[in-house]
Amino acid sequence: MRVSLYEETYENYKRFVNPPLARVMKLSGAPVAARAHGTTIWDHDGKAYLDFAGGYGVFTLGHTHPRVVAAVREQLDVMALSGKTMFEPLVGRLARALAAIAPGDLSISFFANSGTEAVEGALKLARAATGRAKIVATTNAYHGKTMGALAASGRDAYKTPFGPLLADVVHVPYGDARALTEALRGAAAFVVEPVQGEGGVVVPPLGYLRHARERCDADGALLIADEVQTGLGRCGYLFACERDGVVPDVMTLAKGLSGGVMPIGAYVARPSVWNAAYAKAPLAHTSTFGGNPLACAAALAALEVLRDDDLVAAARVRGERLLAGARAIAAEYPSVVREARGLGLLVGVELRSEGYGGTIIPEMLKRGVTAAWTLNAQRVIRLEPPLIVTPAEIDVALEALRAGVAAAYESLGALPETSSNA
Numbered sequence: 001m002r003v004s005l006y007e008e009t010y011e012n013y014k015r016f017v018n019p020p021l022a023r024v025m026k027l028s029g030a031p032v033a034a035r036a037h038g039t040t041i042w043d044h045d046g047k048a049y050l051d052f053a054g055g056y057g058v059f060t061l062g063h064t065h066p067r068v069v070a071a072v073r074e075q076l077d078v079m080a081l082s083g084k085t086m087f088e089p090l091v092g093r094l095a096r097a098l099a100a101i102a103p104g105d106l107s108i109s110f111f112a113n114s115g116t117e118a119v120e121g122a123l124k125l126a127r128a129a130t131g132r133a134k135i136v137a138t139t140n141a142y143h144g145k146t147m148g149a150l151a152a153s154g155r156d157a158y159k160t161p162f163g164p165l166l167a168d169v170v171h172v173p174y175g176d177a178r179a180l181t182e183a184l185r186g187a188a189a190f191v192v193e194p195v196q197g198e199g200g201v202v203v204p205p206l207g208y209l210r211h212a213r214e215r216c217d218a219d220g221a222l223l224i225a226d227e228v229q230t231g232l233g234r235c236g237y238l239f240a241c242e243r244d245g246v247v248p249d250v251m252t253l254a255k256g257l258s259g260g261v262m263p264i265g266a267y268v269a270r271p272s273v274w275n276a277a278y279a280k281a282p283l284a285h286t287s288t289f290g291g292n293p294l295a296c297a298a299a300l301a302a303l304e305v306l307r308d309d310d311l312v313a314a315a316r317v318r319g320e321r322l323l324a325g326a327r328a329i330a331a332e333y334p335s336v337v338r339e340a341r342g343l344g345l346l347v348g349v350e351l352r353s354e355g356y357g358g359t360i361i362p363e364m365l366k367r368g369v370t371a372a373w374t375l376n377a378q379r380v381i382r383l384e385p386p387l388i389v390t391p392a393e394i395d396v397a398l399e400a401l402r403a404g405v406a407a408a409y410e411s412l413g414a415l416p417e418t419s420s421n422a
């Protein structure tokens, strides 16, 4: 008997990948992703889904953008991975391209393969540059799951099994610059997301990063802006720290950097900071696959598309439509939705109870729209579509969200509230 692609994949997940996760995904009706292009993913049965989970921010240009795919294909025949013993033209070009668009004098780039590695590199850079150990981070932050980035993250459930993590990491309430004054004394760095993505799409008060910058300067601590999720247009700014007109000392990037075609992560640093850390130790922090030619070719093409198609402005305009629509649904169903909030095309819909989510996301899936939880806040549904999304597609997704919220309200009524951390 022929086993379907769904059965084969589910069985493999259950036995060889992650048994409990496989069961949860099955229960929530997750299909098998078979193919993807633009804003659409097709499942094992050929059913199309508008991708409003967007790889948690990876697919800024949508899936398999033709210009990025062409650049990678061309590079594949030239040289796929690098040997690291010779100069690499694409590493140089990509670092130069980032220096041209990064805020202020951020101009020296280190390339890795993921967001957490970018953060890890930034934390190490800060310690090496300042000779200090303490890292200040924010409550409910998400910086990744390697040991250092995890230590700076906020959710205990992800941290407790692995302790002790990095020593000398303290957390201050997100969005409250006054709380930094005491914490920053003697610190190497303050690491912060310009908008907390996985924390539940939390937009800090305007001026927060500016105040953080001032306090870091007063204490000689470095400001690390973790733009892994918010950077490269997602929030309607090329980099979300521009909302406050702030130049961090180090900025981390990943997710959208290669336009959703190759894995890549990076930090971009001020030369003064980089030199203080590594002028005498150029091999102190390295990565075998980081900065490989395929990833660099993808990122260079993706940066061109971002510019040529004016996608930063598009994110701002389309984000307003998405947020306005989500707010209208919140107003229609106040006993289910506590609030809709966001910046650009990073929008969070906070439910009054986690219990509603189990109905809303599967209902949206049934209607051909993907959405996802934020990792640290299980009652916030994130809507994070590609920046190429059309107004009509936004309306379809909003209709699916409305139907999901209505279904939750009809089947569950008013549930007791789960506490908010936004």
Ligand SMILES: Cc1ncc(COP(=O)(O)O)c(C=O)c1O
Residues within 6 Å of the ligand: 056, 114, 115, 116, 117, 119, 142, 143, 144, 145, 193, 197, 198, 226, 227, 228, 229, 230, 254, 255
């Ligand atoms: C702000 C931020 N930093 C770091 C990371 C970690 O990135 P990765 O999953 O690629 O390691 C994420 C992932 O969601 C993120 O949102």
